[in-house]
Amino acid sequence: MTNKDDLRPNEQTVTLAPASDASLRFIGKIRTPWRSRQQCPRQGQIDGPECQLVLDLVWHEALRGLEAYEMIEVLYWLDRSRRDLVLQSPKSDGQTFGTFALRSPVRPNPIGTALVRLERIEAGTVYVRGLDCLDGTPLIDIKPDRCAFSPKAPPKPAAIIPR
């Protein structure tokens, strides 16, 4: 996806030095039913198919207490996207928008964010609904929804380590 041939009418690239301001560490992988971009829904639906956030072993403990939330935020790395477009023509219809006026995967830092419904957590895997990304997408972060400072239930005893 870094080939000039991929450009649509009126799209504009910039020349950039290599990205080197900060480094990410993937924390796991996302499993979804979608194996190609064409299959991916335009936007995830809360009643869509169940997907899995498969955490690397080292992070399993870090899920403790997440089960109290109904809605969680997921950050992931859109690893197939070019990063040098400032103007994009998403529909190839002559309309062109700045990259930051779009939720396109093509952006200087191709991080996707999704708000998903938490179904359950089993052995380091978080089952959710509401994603729209490709199967195998690298996982970056999981957080409770920022609006969900009202958890669906009081924190469970299992979520608390006594002194």
Place this chain on the structure above:
Amino acid sequence: MTNKDDLRPNEQTVTLAPASDASLRFIGKIRTPWRSRQQCPRQGQIDGPECQLVLDLVWHEALRGLEAYEMIEVLYWLDRSRRDLVLQSPKSDGQTFGTFALRSPVRPNPIGTALVRLERIEAGTVYVRGLDCLDGTPLIDIKPDRCAFSPKAPPKPAAIIPR
């Protein structure tokens, strides 16, 4: 913030190889009224003080069309946070939670996300309300709010480049 002395009761770290799965390129800086963590509000308020997203020159064009949205999502890099905690005791009250059950800045990939109100855009600077981060925080991304597929107004002529 990588000193063992920073740990609170029951907090747990893991040993990690250097982060090297993907690299970020900062796109600008965030200006806020807060110069220390103690000054930062716990959560940004939509009617809070005006803050600025100051884009690097190369990305100014990428803002085109963003003015049509009332609410936008901002991603930023919490550059002072340690990244090796799996369990955290945010209030030092004996309650301990997994990192992914918190919106703490301390996480394997310290990316903050905020939903903010767009006030105006002037010369590559986006004026917003609703942030809670430190002055000088590196900016990673700006997107229209995922719920705002209903822009506040039809795209303006300035947002469209004719064929």
